[in-house]
Each structure stands twice: as structure tokens, then as C-alpha cells.
Amino acid sequence: MVVGAGLAGLSAALHLRGAGVDVTLIEQQPSPGGRCPDGTVDGYRLDLGPTVLTETDQLAAVFAAVGETMTDHLTLRDIDPAYVAHFPDGSTLPMHTDVDRMHRVVADFAGERDATGYDRFVRHVQRLYDVEFPHFIDRNVDGVHSLARPALGRLVALRGLGRMDRLVGSFFHDERLRQAFSFQSLYVGVAPHRARGMFAVVSAMDLVHGVSYPMGGMHAIVEALAAVAAAHDVRLRLGETVQAIRAAAGGYEVHTDHATHRADAVVLTCEPDHAAALLAEPSPIRPARTPSPSCVLLAAGVPAGLPGAGHHHLHFGASVRGSLDDVTDGRVMRDPSFLVSVPTRTDPSLAPPGGDVLYALFPAPARHGHGAAIDWQRLRTPYRDHVLRRLERAGYPVTDLIGEHFITPADWTDRGMPWGTPFSSAHTFRQSGPFRQPNRIGPGLALAGSGTTPGVGVPMVLISGRLAAQRVLG
Structure with missing residues (x-):
């Protein structure tokens, strides 16, 4: 049995089914999706979860597990530029994944010295990827002792254990470029000046390997995987x-609000603390100490359309470090840096003719530490006004919105996400790699999802499903 029909659960189910296992997939919601739900409202298909898709080979591998070809079920489009970075001085930087083209862009933007630094940066993050992916990401690891020592030595030599901002800064002199090539650490829940250099590998995943988008929106991935699962007899x-999972002779009893099911093995895709609550007896699941920052999300249709071009836009505040310190110290950002996506730039069918879809993500404190004291019910209306003013100032006229979703950390909590964050536990040093919550929690019992290994992000949770399947098969 696989509990949870999000991306991790669908991945685990298809990898198990491909191995010849009878699989039942249980989901408490009326439709699959988990943190990648269907946000269709009044003819607008809204992304209410992840918006950035990288490492599409990992998605293709889920289809291939049951002998299917991804392109038969899903159409992906490359996004170029992957991002457009906007800076307080009014300058913009289109961030292309073609290395030669980006070299010329950087040279025009900041000079030939930084363009040469960009070339060295690309080679460095690719070397990090070549070390980290096979040895620390794409395999089951049982503690520090199971790490391959030569690979660990190479990681150290590549400055993977030093600070990420210093690593990136060694390649670029222009502060704007340092910001543009280090923001990716936020995807794993840590600010660049607090993240380890190893997480520069995320830059290889999106700014070198490329960013894609599924036609029909991110939920189209869920729809395609669920259809393939049903076609291959996943129940x-x-x-x-x-409601509870109890050990039984040779397996487990899974108690739900409908029935009691018997299973030889179980994969749980909920957050680790939720999984611990379902187990009737003490488990090796350990509580995480540090959550990732949360976010305030505005997603809506814009019937009048939006000016400009480009799919993903990064808007940096005057002090990026100050803004991120606000978030980690439990304060709402005073001078926010934020992400805006306009997916109708890639797929116009997501909105009625003439309209656009807007997705704006503003980092915010998790409901943890000082951030737990923020009264989001009181702050909701003034912060929404603040977000709309910032968007207007950044060039997104948003006076008329259709099907608006405005989601705060309090709303994420109501949706069952610990600490009010959809990004699970942060990838601090003590919550990464062999130190992250292990996925093996008992005989025939495994975790998948962003709270376990390898971690946060669409490709990571897809990998987590496969690694969990390997655990219970083993």
C-alpha cells in the first residue's frame, strides 16, 4: 500500500507496479495531486504548488518503470530564458541555459571578466552534480558510514561543505550576478549565506540542464501519472x-475511515511527524528541528492579460540578505524579493483568450520560533494589499483578478503542513543527505516525499518514491 497520491506516492506506486507488485494507492482527498493540486477556476488553470520543473529524466523514469514513454502522455516545453532576473537599479538579466548564449549575455551585462567567471561557474556546478547526484541523491544511503569516501573527498575538494554565497562569489564580481546564481538555495529552504556549497548543484539542475513546463499546467503531470497507474492496475x-498502521503477521494492517486493509509493505508519503502519529508503536522517525521558510502565494487569472514576456521572473529587493534574514528571524520581509510566474507565456491554453495566469510567491516565516507569533488572520488583508502594490510596482497590473487564491502560512497549516510551510524541513547540514530523516522506518515500511531523502523539489520527491520502493522491495 502507498499512502498519499501526490508526486512521491505516484512515483512509488508505479515503480512498485513495474516490479510486479500488487499496489493499492490511498489518498484522503477526492482526487490525486497532494502538494500539486488542480487549481482550475472559471476557465483558468492555476498552479497552486510547484511551478519549476527540472531534471525531466526523473519524471520520464517514472513512466518507464511500467514500460510507458512519457511523451505519449505528457507534452513538455523548454522555457527560455529559464528566468528573468530584475534588480533594484532597473537592470534585467535573462538567464538562458545555453552556455555560449549566456556567456554573451553576462559579458554585455557585467563585462568579460564575469563572463569568464560564468564559464568557470558552469563547469564547477556540473562537477558538483556529477559527484552529488549518483552518490548522495540518487541512491539509498544508510548513515555517514555508507557514503562513498572518494566521492565525499571530491565534494570537499569542490568546496561543497563551505558557504554557498562564498562559493558563488568566487566566480562573479558583480553583486547582481552573485544574487542571480545563488538564489536556488532557497529551493531547499536555506538562504545562500547560510547554505552549504553543495546546494549550488541546484543551479546545475535549472540554469545548466534547463527548466521545462508541462502543457496543461503542473497538475497535468499528476493527471498523466494517475492515468498510467490506473491503466496498469494500480488500485x-x-x-x-x-487513521492508523499496525504491524500484523508478515505485514501491516492499514486502518482507514472506510475499512481495514492488509498489506505486506507500506510506503508513507506524508510528513515524517504525521507518519509517526499513524504508527501505533514507537518508530525511528525523529522530529526535524528546523523547517524551511514558508511563503505567501497569490495565484489568479488576469482577464485583461499582463504586459511583457518571460515565464519565470525573479524580483530582487535592495537587500536580499536583509530580506532573507527577516524571514529566518521570524519577520515578514520589509523589502521583499519574490518570484512571479506567468505560465500562459508558455501555454496560452491555461487562460481564456486575452487572459493570463499569474503566480506570485513571497517568502515568509514558517510558523516556528518567532514566526509562530505572527497573526496571519489579522495580517491577511494588509499583507495582500502589500503584495498587490509590489506587483503593480514591478509591472504586473492586478486590479482585476479571477479565481484568486491567496494562501498564507496559516492556510498551509490548515492544509496539514507542519510549521505552516509547504517546503518541509530545511536542508541544513544536519538535515541533509545521511542526516536527513531516513526513508527506511521498519521492515517493509518506508517513507517518501520531501521530508525524507533526498529532499525538497519535484525531481527529488519523484526520486524519493523510487528509493522507497527499493526499500520495501529489498
Whole structure:
């Protein structure tokens, strides 16, 4: 049995089914999706979860697990530029994944010295990827002792254990470039000046390997995987809530609000603390100490359309470090840096003719430490006004919105996400790699999802499903 029909659960189910296992997939919501839900409202298809898709080979591998070809079920489009960075001085930087083209862009933007630094940066993050992916990301690891020592030595030599901002800064002199090539650490829940250099590998994933978008929106991935799962006889039980899991002779009893099911093995894709609550006896699941920052998300249709071009836009405040310190210290950003996506630039069918889809993500404190004291119910209306003013100032007229979703950390909490963050536990040094919550929690019992290994992000949770499947098969 696989509990949870999000991306991790669908991945685990298809990898298990491909190995010849009978699989039942249980989901408490009436439709699959988890943190990648269907946000269709009044003819607008809205992304209410992840918006950045990288490492599409990992997605293709899920289809291939049952002998299917991804392109038969899903159409992906490359996004170029992957991002457009906007800086307080009014300058903009299109961030292309073609290395030669980006060299010329950087040279025009900041001079030939930084363009040469960009070339060295690309080679460095690719070397980091070549070390980290096979040895620390794409395999099951049982503690520090199971790490390959030569690979660990190479990681150290590549400055993977030093500070990420210093690593990136060694390649670029222009502060704007340092910001543009280090923001990716936020994807793993840590500010660049607090993240380890190893997380520069995320730059290889999106700024070198490329960013894609599925036609039909991110939920189209869920729809395609669920359809393939059903076609290959994975039993989907939707609208059924798991209440407890108890060891039984040779396996487990899974108690839901509908029935008691018998299973030889179970994969849980919820957050680790939720998984611990479902287990009737003490488990090796350990509570995480540090959550990732949360976010305030505005997603809506814009019937009048939006000016400009480009799919993903990064808007940096005057002091990026100050803004991120606000978030980690439990304060709302005073001078926010934020992400805006306009997916109708890539797929116009997401909106009625003439309209656009807007997705704006503003980092915010998790409901942890000082951030737990923020009264989001009181702050909701003034912060929404603040977000709209910032968007207007950045060039997104948003006076008329259709099907608006405005989601705060309090809303993420109501959706069952610990600490009010959709990004799980942060990838601090003590919560990464062999130190992250292990996915093996008992015989025939495994975790998948962003709270376990390898971590946060669409390709990571897809990998987590496969690694969990390997655990229970083993």
C-alpha cells in the first residue's frame, strides 16, 4: 500500500507496479495531486504548488518503470530564458541555459571578466552534480558510514561543505550576478549565506540542464501519472483517510475511515511527524528541528492579460540578505524579493483568450520560533494589499483578478503542513543527505516525499518514491 497520491506516492506506486507488485494507492482527498493540486477556476488553470520543473529524466523514469514513454502522455516545453532576473537599479538579466548564449549575455551585462567567471561557474556546478547526484541523491544511503569516501573527498575538494554565497562569489564580481546564481538555495529552504556549497548543484539542475513546463499546467503531470497507474492496475482509493498502521503477521494492517486493509509493505508519503502519529508503536522517525521558510502565494487569472514576456521572473529587493534574514528571524520581509510566474507565456491554453495566469510567491516565516507569533488572520488583508502594490510596482497590473487564491502560512497549516510551510524541513547540514530523516522506518515500511531523502523539489520527491520502493522491495 502507498499512502498519499501526490508526486512521491505516484512515483512509488508505479515503480512498485513495474516490479510486479500488487499496489493499492490511498489518498484522503477526492482526487490525486497532494502538494500539486488542480487549481482550475472559471476557465483558468492555476498552479497552486510547484511551478519549476527540472531534471525531466526523473519524471520520464517514472513512466518507464511500467514500460510507458512519457511523451505519449505528457507534452513538455523548454522555457527560455529559464528566468528573468530584475534588480533594484532597473537592470534585467535573462538567464538562458545555453552556455555560449549566456556567456554573451553576462559579458554585455557585467563585462568579460564575469563572463569568464560564468564559464568557470558552469563547469564547477556540473562537477558538483556529477559527484552529488549518483552518490548522495540518487541512491539509498544508510548513515555517514555508507557514503562513498572518494566521492565525499571530491565534494570537499569542490568546496561543497563551505558557504554557498562564498562559493558563488568566487566566480562573479558583480553583486547582481552573485544574487542571480545563488538564489536556488532557497529551493531547499536555506538562504545562500547560510547554505552549504553543495546546494549550488541546484543551479546545475535549472540554469545548466534547463527548466521545462508541462502543457496543461503542473497538475497535468499528476493527471498523466494517475492515468498510467490506473491503466496498469494500480488500485486508487480516493477520499479515504488512513487513521492508523499496525504491524500484523508478515505485514501491516492499514486502518482507514472506510475499512481495514492488509498489506505486506507500506510506503508513507506524508510528513515524517504525521507518519509517526499513524504508527501505533514507537518508530525511528525523529522530529526535524528546523523547517524551511514558508511563503505567501497569490495565484489568479488576469482577464485583461499582463504586459511583457518571460515565464519565470525573479524580483530582487535592495537587500536580499536583509530580506532573507527577516524571514529566518521570524519577520515578514520589509523589502521583499519574490518570484512571479506567468505560465500562459508558455501555454496560452491555461487562460481564456486575452487572459493570463499569474503566480506570485513571497517568502515568509514558517510558523516556528518567532514566526509562530505572527497573526496571519489579522495580517491577511494588509499583507495582500502589500503584495498587490509590489506587483503593480514591478509591472504586473492586478486590479482585476479571477479565481484568486491567496494562501498564507496559516492556510498551509490548515492544509496539514507542519510549521505552516509547504517546503518541509530545511536542508541544513544536519538535515541533509545521511542526516536527513531516513526513508527506511521498519521492515517493509518506508517513507517518501520531501521530508525524507533526498529532499525538497519535484525531481527529488519523484526520486524519493523510487528509493522507497527499493526499500520495501529489498
